[in-house]
Amino acid sequence: MHKGHILLLFILMIFIGCDRTRPPIQFFPDMKNQKSVRSQVQFREPPAGTVPRGAKTYTFTDPELAGQKLKNPLTPTADTLNRGQFMYNAYCLPCHNSNGEGFGPVVKRGFAPPPPLTSDKVNNWSDGRIFHVITRGQGIMSSYASQVDPIDRWALIHYIRALQKAHGGTADGTP
Secondary structure (H helix, E strand, O other): OOHHHHHHHHHHHHHHHOOOOOOOOOOOHHHHOOOOOOOOOOOOOOOOOOOOOOOOOOOOOOHHHHHHHOOOOOOOOHHHHHHHHHHHHHHHHHHHOOOOOOOOHHHHOOOOOOOOOOOHHHHOOOHHHHHHHHHHOEOOEOOOOOOOOHHHHHHHHHHHHHHHHHOOOOOOOOO
């Protein structure tokens, strides 16, 4: 046979093999026909009364009681204050501003200003009460329990105390 006949036969076989009415040959059929999870499907809720492994529950509901019972386990070292400042800049600065006065960028855009962290009111709060406010929220401030770990909340309190001291308060929460 001539080369032209072979080429013509090859092209004819290609067109005969292209039957679009039948599905293609599947070499690994399990790859195409597999079970999959649809996107944006809700996962099941955990059973009632269960707690995730390693989770610690926060039982206080009264800020006064939390203020009396909770004590800051950290000492105000340079590392603790640096960590507190990092957390403050990430979570508190948008509302409370870098100096704690309460006129941050969010407030400048029309949100209600929070009370100044350097005020006598907040300065008189115990560390436990500030921890409670960060954990549960208060007024227009929402809870930061899911964003800020408990140890970082305590470091944050040390940084707030340093801001208060810089504005004429004392580091231990007494005016």
